[in-house]
Amino acid sequence: MTGGGRGIGAATAVRLARSGVAVVVADRDAEAARAVAGRIWTTGGEALPVEVDVAHTDQVEAAVERAVSWGGGxxxxxxxxxxxxxxxxxxxxxxxxxxxxxxxxVGGVLACMRAELRHMLAGGGGAIVNAASGAGIGGVASSAAYVASKHAVVGLTKTAAVEYAARGIRVNAVAPGLVRTALVEGLADSAFAAAHPAGRAAEPEEVAEAVWWLLEGAPFVTGAVLTVDGGLLAQVPGLS
Known part of the structure; x- marks a missing residue:
């Protein structure tokens, strides 16, 4: 898993380890990755910290190879x-x-999926979840780069799902709304958080549950973009 050193990634690593998955915690912050892996080991799980910057394809390839070598697949x-x-x-x-x-x-998700798909095909199947966003479904003013990138992630997810469904690989995405992480510090208690019908931002662990379900608990779900946003995108503006 990439971006595993903090926030949603760290919460997901812990959640998967709790269900018995041997987790590779990959992050460009090596110290953060080691800290999350250490937490998993102290609770009886298995984890390997790996330093990787997903903007560099060679690092992604090396990280996936190391994961396969360590985990046996x-x-x-x-x-x-x-x-x-x-x-x-x-x-x-x-x-x-x-x-x-x-x-x-976009390039990071593409590089990761290419490497992951090759190994999953060789191993008889698997499941991939990509991190999209509510910004991958609608527009957000003053966030052109982020919105464009997350729409692209949705497109890559759906394309891969169609291409590999018959070969035993499921590919889905999660689309969170506002999540209480360091990345959006200050927004978690803002008017934007209150605009979610649930009345608050999500906790990282709540998104982690959705990722876990798509990976392990949804055998006939592929090509889905699962919103985890407390109803934010379900409401009709002006009528809610």
Whole structure:
């Protein structure tokens, strides 16, 4: 799993380990990855910390090879690493930031899936979950790079699901709303959080449960984009 050193990734690593999965905690922050792996080991689980920057395909390939060598195969994958970009109107959006976000959020998912799919095909099947977002379903003002990247993740997810369903590999995505993590510090108690029909932001563990279900508890679900947003995208603006 990428982006496993904190937030939703860390919560998912712990959740999967609790169900008996041997987890590779991959993150570009090696210390954070080691800390999460250490938590898993102390509770009786198995985990391997791996440093990787998903913007670099060679690092992704090496990380997946290491995971396969350590675990004896690859059956489940959660591609969670991502960056938010900056807030700016589209006409003023900085070119370098836009393409950096695409390299990480889109290129990283693409590189991960290519490597994961090869090993899952060789091993007889598996399941992949990609981290999309509510921003991969609708538009968000001043967030062009992030919105474009998450729409692309949804497209990659659906394409892979169609291509590999008959070969025993399921590919789905989660689309969280606002989640209480360090990435959105200050927003978790904002008016945006209150705009969710549930009246609050999600906890990372609540998204982790959805990822776990798509990976292990949904044998006939593929190509789905599961919203985990407390009803945010279900409401009709102005009528709720």
């Amino acid at each position: 690859l059956h489940l994958a959660y591609n969670n690493a991502g960056v938010p970009g900056v807030r700016a109107p589209l006409a003023e959006y900085p070119d370098d930031v836009f393409w950096r976000v695409q390299r990480v959020n």
